[in-house]
Amino acid sequence: MPRDLRSPGGAAGRAASPVLLLATLSVLTVASVVLFLTVNARGNWGFILGFRGTKVAAMALVGYAVAVSTVLFQTITNNRILTPSIMGFDVLYRLIQTVLVFQLGSAAVAGIDPRLRFGVEVGAMVAFSWLLYRWLFSGGVRGLHLLMLVGIVFGVLFRSLSGFLQRIIDPNEFLVVQDRMFASFNRVDAHLLAVSAVVILAVSVVIWRRMKVFDVLALGREAAINLGVDHRRAVTLVLVLVSVLVSVSTALVGPVTFLGLLVANFAYTLVRTHEHRVILPVAVLLGILTLTGGQLILERVMGFNSALGIVIEFLGGIAFLFILVRRSAR
Amino acid sequence: MIEVRNTSKSYGRTIVVDDVSITLPAGGVISLIGPNGAGKSTLLSIISRLLPMTAGTVTVDGMDVTTTPGDVLARRLSILRQDNQILARLTVRDLIAFGRYPHSKGRLTVEDRGHIERVIDYLDLGAVAHRFLDELSGGQRQRAFIAMVLCQDTEYILLDEPLNNLDVKHAVAMMALFRRTADAFGKTVILVLHDINFASCYSDRIVAMRDGRIAYEGPPEAIITTDVIRDVYGVEAAIHEIDGQRIALYFR
Amino acid sequence: MMGSAMTGRLALASAGVGLLAVVSLFVGVGDVTLASLSGDAGDSGQAAQILLISRIPRTLALILAGAAMAVAGLILQMLARNKFVEPSTAGTAESAVLGMLAVTLLAPDTPVIGRMLTASLFALGGTALFLAILRRMPLRSPLVVPLVGIMLGAVITAGTEFVAYRYDLMQSVRNWETGDFSGVLRGRYELLWISAALTGVAYVAADRFTVAGLGEDFTTNLGLNHRRVVSLGLVIVSLVTAAVIATCGMIPFLGLIVPNVISLMWGDNMRRSLPWVALLGAGLVLACDIVGRLVIHPYEIPIGTMMGMVGSGIFLYLLLRKNGHAS
Numbered sequence: 008m009p010r011d012l013r014s015p016g017g018a019a020g021r022a023a024s025p026v027l028l029l030a031t032l033s034v035l036t037v038a039s040v041v042l043f044l045t046v047n048a049r050g051n052w053g054f055i056l057g058f059r060g061t062k063v064a065a066m067a068l069v070g071y072a073v074a075v076s077t078v079l080f081q082t083i084t085n086n087r088i089l090t091p092s093i094m095g096f097d098v099l100y101r102l103i104q105t106v107l108v109f110q111l112g113s114a115a116v117a118g119i120d121p122r123l124r125f126g127v128e129v130g131a132m133v134a135f136s137w138l139l140y141r142w143l144f145s146g147g148v149r150g151l152h153l154l155m156l157v158g159i160v161f162g163v164l165f166r167s168l169s170g171f172l173q174r175i176i177d178p179n180e181f182l183v184v185q186d187r188m189f190a191s192f193n194r195v196d197a198h199l200l201a202v203s204a205v206v207i208l209a210v211s212v213v214i215w216r217r218m219k220v221f222d223v224l225a226l227g228r229e230a231a232i233n234l235g236v237d238h239r240r241a242v243t244l245v246l247v248l249v250s251v252l253v254s255v256s257t258a259l260v261g262p263v264t265f266l267g268l269l270v271a272n273f274a275y276t277l278v279r280t281h282e283h284r285v286i287l288p289v290a291v292l293l294g295i296l297t298l299t300g301g302q303l304i305l306e307r308v309m310g311f312n313s314a315l316g317i318v319i320e321f322l323g324g325i326a327f328l329f330i331l332v333r334r335s336a337r
Numbered sequence: 338m339i340e341v342r343n344t345s346k347s348y349g350r351t352i353v354v355d356d357v358s359i360t361l362p363a364g365g366v367i368s369l370i371g372p373n374g375a376g377k378s379t380l381l382s383i384i385s386r387l388l389p390m391t392a393g394t395v396t397v398d399g400m401d402v403t404t405t406p407g408d409v410l411a412r413r414l415s416i417l418r419q420d421n422q423i424l425a426r427l428t429v430r431d432l433i434a435f436g437r438y439p440h441s442k443g444r445l446t447v448e449d450r451g452h453i454e455r456v457i458d459y460l461d462l463g464a465v466a467h468r469f470l471d472e473l474s475g476g477q478r479q480r481a482f483i484a485m486v487l488c489q490d491t492e493y494i495l496l497d498e499p500l501n502n503l504d505v506k507h508a509v510a511m512m513a514l515f516r517r518t519a520d521a522f523g524k525t526v527i528l529v530l531h532d533i534n535f536a537s538c539y540s541d542r543i544v545a546m547r548d549g550r551i552a553y554e555g556p557p558e559a560i561i562t563t564d565v566i567r568d569v570y571g572v573e574a575a576i577h578e579i580d581g582q583r584i585a586l587y588f589r
Numbered sequence: 590m591m592g593s594a595m596t597g598r599l600a601l602a603s604a605g606v607g608l609l610a611v612v613s614l615f616v617g618v619g620d621v622t623l624a625s626l627s628g629d630a631g632d633s634g635q636a637a638q639i640l641l642i643s644r645i646p647r648t649l650a651l652i653l654a655g656a657a658m659a660v661a662g663l664i665l666q667m668l669a670r671n672k673f674v675e676p677s678t679a680g681t682a683e684s685a686v687l688g689m690l691a692v693t694l695l696a697p698d699t700p701v702i703g704r705m706l707t708a709s710l711f712a713l714g715g716t717a718l719f720l721a722i723l724r725r726m727p728l729r730s731p732l733v734v735p736l737v738g739i740m741l742g743a744v745i746t747a748g749t750e751f752v753a754y755r756y757d758l759m760q761s762v763r764n765w766e767t768g769d770f771s772g773v774l775r776g777r778y779e780l781l782w783i784s785a786a787l788t789g790v791a792y793v794a795a796d797r798f799t800v801a802g803l804g805e806d807f808t809t810n811l812g813l814n815h816r817r818v819v820s821l822g823l824v825i826v827s828l829v830t831a832a833v834i835a836t837c838g839m840i841p842f843l844g845l846i847v848p849n850v851i852s853l854m855w856g857d858n859m860r861r862s863l864p865w866v867a868l869l870g871a872g873l874v875l876a877c878d879i880v881g882r883l884v885i886h887p888y889e890i891p892i893g894t895m896m897g898m899v900g901s902g903i904f905l906y907l908l909l910r911k912n913g914h915a916s
């Protein structure tokens with residue numbers, strides 16, 4: 008957990024260079040991954056490593072996608088308490104799950120080729136956000152906050168639709184839907200990992216080449232325009248990248264809402280610079296560390312075994328409230 | 338009479354009002370002048386119990402502002418702050434009517450209505466009285482806010498930069514109205530002003546602040562002088578007496 | 590300040606709501622018509638039973654909940670000084686659901702009034718937290734305020750779902766989250782009279798809330814204790830939200846769109862706008878419920894879903910329209 012890191016990491020962030028911080032975090036992350044793979048492993052090593060390896064890979068991808076998307080989203084919105092998932096991604100994902108089970112029944116849904124299903128889910132989420140951005144931005148200059156509120160309104164709409172479907176669904180089917188509502192690293196399909204990795208890699212190439220632009224965007228709209236950045240284009244691009252990242256991560260393991268907030272804000276406190284070149288890697292490492300370390304503790308130490316996503320959500324939520332109340336939100 | 342005794346206000350380690358003591362007698366127009374950041378708004382807010390002070394006491398006609406019930410004070414003293422953002426969609430007349438709230442608690446009497454109409458008339462708001470605040474120009478809105486405070490009809494009227502956004506005609510009319518309010522109705526009008534010539538022409542007393550302290554205080558003849566203005570603002574001004582009024586020229 | 594033209598229009602609007610209420614009495618699965626009510630003994634007895642046990646309570650519940658939720662939204666908007674706030678964008682509703690869950694888990698035998706009071710305590714806490722966060726935010730652009738409230742609500746919901754999932758109470762949580770009047774029967778809606786009483790209190794205190802809407806400085810200048818006005822408002826909003834959630838579940842958007850529409854028409858002087866907000870709230874809920882009972886007859890679309898669809902449309906319109914002319 009990042010909390011254990013606080014004193015050494017905090018000291019490193021203030022006193023030492025970002026390089027040292029990154030090195031420390033990398034070592035911790037690697038250690039946590041290795042521990043996760045090996046602790047309590049009895050029996051067939053090949054099987055265990057394969058099983059746990061899939062899990063770790065999923066966590067790494069999700070940690071990466073969530074951390075990057077949250078930091079970028081907060082950069083363009085100039086607000087450190089928002090996450091991209093409030094724009095309706097989570098609810099849309101839940102609606103898709105509900106509709107699938109409602110229409111086809113849980114047995115048929117389980118039989119669908121995971122790749123097809125993954126494609127449908129990612130496609131629907133990206134298409135939704137793309138339509139939203141296009142629709143709003145085509146009407147001239149519209150604020151980002153407005154965009155988010157509109158996303159949220161759609162979220163409420165989706166939620167009331169899936170609430171209705173869940174009501175008239177057979178209680179046994181409901182349990183199936185319910186399980187899919189929460190992030191879980193246990194049911195990740197190995198084939199999907201490769202697909203997700205490729206998509207995320209492609210997005211990353213675009214992102215890593217624009218590091219400096221993000222630094223300017225973080226100054227706010229007026230300042231960015233004054234400095235000659237095509238603000239609208241840059242923001243739209245970031246939004247699209249963010250929506251791809253969030254969609255892939257959600258379709259892979261389910262909705263993860265507050266992890267991003269947790270790691271992004273923790274990264275800001277560790278890193279005393281505004282440079283994305285440093286913030287992004289730190290956030291990514293923290294994301295992977297939180298997921299693997301948290302999972303390790305919950306699974307191996309505390310003996311939880313189901314819906315670990317919910318625990319992380321819950322802890323992330325508490326941490327978020329803490330941030331909100333302690334530091335005045337910007 | 339307003340008595341400010343050893344009053345200080347600090348934010349963390351910065352002291353913005355520094356051990357101020359002053360007595361403002363009842364009746365007349367008193368202007369508070371001084372450079373930006375001198376602490377004028379802060380002092381006004383402390384006197385009107387909008388802002389708690391760090392140390393000291395303020396009494397209005399013997400009533401301690403920190404302990405006197407809010408509704409009692411609201412019938413004795415009214416305040417308008419420097420910047421007022423109201424997002425509620427109220428009509429001008431509704432807003433002004435709320436000035437009567439301390440007296441009638443929302444049930445308007447015939448007398449209240451008389452006050453409201455008179456104030457609308459005085460402030461030249463008849464043409465826009467039915468409009469919503471967000472449909473007004475900056476100056477019209479400022480006059481509506483002042484109207485509300487005047488409608489409160491209190492002994493002491495505190496206004497922070499009331500001339501903000503007003504054109505020349507309305508600024509002069511506003512100052513004349515304050516003068517009349519003091520002369521004909523015996524009220525005490527305390528204004529924060531940036532235009533020292535308005536302060537010179539319309540006030541009975543001027544209080545000049547600098548760095549959280551009261552630097553000078555006295556009638557216009559004593560304050561509108563080259564030396565005082567240089568000391569308070571760091572500006573060279575030539576003082577001319579025109580028609581018995583002291584005018585500072587500092588444009589060059 | 591209420592002109593006679595205004596009174597006339599209010600009377601007209603009340604008549605409209607009355608008409609909807611009458612329609613609501615005669616729409617549903619069981620056959621209740623004027624003919625069946627006056628028909629032969631057996632038939633008319635059954636129809637009268639349905640009317641007394643189910644239709645009249647349901648119609649009353651719709652009116653009471655609709656009016657009270659809309660007024661609660663209005664009050665919250667005055668207190669937060671923001672037009673985009675309502676019980677479900679301020680953490681109020683989510684906290685109330687958490688409260689319902691807590692009482693269900695810890696003291697399952699609590700009578701319904703006790704459940705409601707627990708839920709309202711939670712709602713009070715959540716909303717107070719929201720307002721406290723707002724006070725600490727230096728730059729509050731109007732659109733950020735509801736975003737903060739929504740994030741807060743999402744956190745509380747995450748907590749609720751965590752607990753509900755562990756104790757297998759997800760379906761109950763969903764029921765509190767989605768409003769539905771189909772289960773309203775005589776003996777199961779009477780809590781809502783509390784909301785009606787609170788709406789009355791809100792009308793009496795209307796001027797105070799309008800003053801609070803002008804900001805803390807104006808409130809203090811007019812001799813009111815700002816904190817006390819805010820507390821009164823918070824108590825009303827929490828109790829109303831909790832009563833509605835305990836009886837029929839959350840109705841989204843209602844507290845948002847109704848006060849906004851009325852504000853555009855009549856402004857924000859609550860003494861004047863509150864009766865309109867209450868009437869339109871009741872009317873909108875009645876209309877949505879009636880339509881929900883008709884479209885997939887003999888099944889019903891719950892009000893939460895209907896309101897979610899109708900409300901998001903209206904809200905989007907308000908949002909885009911407002912922004913268009915404000916900026």
Ligand SMILES: Nc1ncnc2c1ncn2[C@@H]1O[C@H](COP(=O)(O)OP(=O)(O)OP(=O)(O)O)[C@@H](O)[C@H]1O
Nearest residue numbers: 348351353371372373374375376377378379380419
């Ligand atoms: N909330 C605050 N926190 C910290 N410092 C503050 C705060 N409010 C005011 N100040 C500081 O207190 C000092 C006095 O402010 P005040 O508003 O009283 O000045 P003023 O004389 O009214 O100036 P102006 O003519 O610009 O209105 C300023 O230096 C200001 O920066």
Ligand SMILES: [Mg+2]
Nearest residue numbers: 377378379419
């Ligand atoms: Mg000032």
